Amino acid sequence: MTSVQRAAASSVRIVPWSDGDLDLLRRANAPELMDHLGGPETEEQLRARHARYVTLSADRTGRGRMFRVALAGGAEAVGAIGFWERTWRDGEVYETGWTVLPEFQGRGIASAATRAVADAARAAHKHRYLHAYPSVENGPSNGVCRKAGFTLLGACEIEYPPGHPLLANDWRLDLRAAG
Numbered sequence: 001m002t003s004v005q006r007a008a009a010s011s012v013r014i015v016p017w018s019d020g021d022l023d024l025l026r027r028a029n030a031p032e033l034m035d036h037l038g039g040p041e042t043e044e045q046l047r048a049r050h051a052r053y054v055t056l057s058a059d060r061t062g063r064g065r066m067f068r069v070a071l072a073g074g075a076e077a078v079g080a081i082g083f084w085e086r087t088w089r090d091g092e093v094y095e096t097g098w099t100v101l102p103e104f105q106g107r108g109i110a111s112a113a114t115r116a117v118a119d120a121a122r123a124a125h126k127h128r129y130l131h132a133y134p135s136v137e138n139g140p141s142n143g144v145c146r147k148a149g150f151t152l153l154g155a156c157e158i159e160y161p162p163g164h165p166l167l168a169n170d171w172r173l174d175l176r177a178a179g
Contacts, residue, residue: 012112014067014081014120017057021068022050024077028099056084062126064094069113078104081113083121083130094121094130094175098144105140114148122175130175133158133168145171 025046041049053066064084068077079100086095096117100110114132121130134141136155145152150171160166 011072011107012078012109012116013070013072014113014116015070017053017066017068017080017082019054021053021077021080022047024068024080025050025053027101028080030102053080053082056082062124064124065120067113067117067120069098069100069109071109078109079113081110081117083117085127086131088131092127093172094124094127096121096130096132098141108147110141110144111147114144118148118173118175128174128176130173132171132173133160133166134171136167136169142169142171145169149173 029041056064057066066082069079069081070077081098083094083096098110118130132145150173153170153172156170157165158168
């Protein structure tokens with residue numbers, strides 16, 4: 001890791017998701033942030049997702065974790081990130097996804113948070129690979145994968161939200177490789 005990468009990684013903290021993070025989820029539900037993800041969710045959908053995030057964050061079996069992203073020097077939430085299990089091509093892997101609030105984008109926060117969540121997934125010692133599936137049309141999220149050290153495996157079709165096909169790029173990070 002270069003000194004620039006270390007500085008960027010130390011610019012954020014990932015904090016386990018808690019009951020108090022519902023407002024962050026509402027702020028991240030903005031149309032411009034949900035454009036590649038099927039559009040904004042209803043309040044009912046947000047509450048259900050928040051409950052899943054709280055449950056996942058409390059889990060200690062290695063199924064995954066959700067986090068709010070904060071700048072290293074403060075407590076203000078600037079985004080969300082996590083990792084969770086999924087079956088992919090007949091195997092179990094971790095998947096990751098993130099969002100950074102618009103006013104904090106373009107600062108390397110998502111890349112730093114993605115490196116931090118990869119360290120958390122690596123520490124779980126459960127799955128070898130961490131995947132990300134940004135839309136092929138989502139240039140910034142594909143850039144995050146590249147900057148965070150993922151390898152592009154190619155385009156694939158996934159469902160997101162469930163029932164809606166999405167052409168995505170399959171990015172993979174080997175969690176056994178030096179972090």
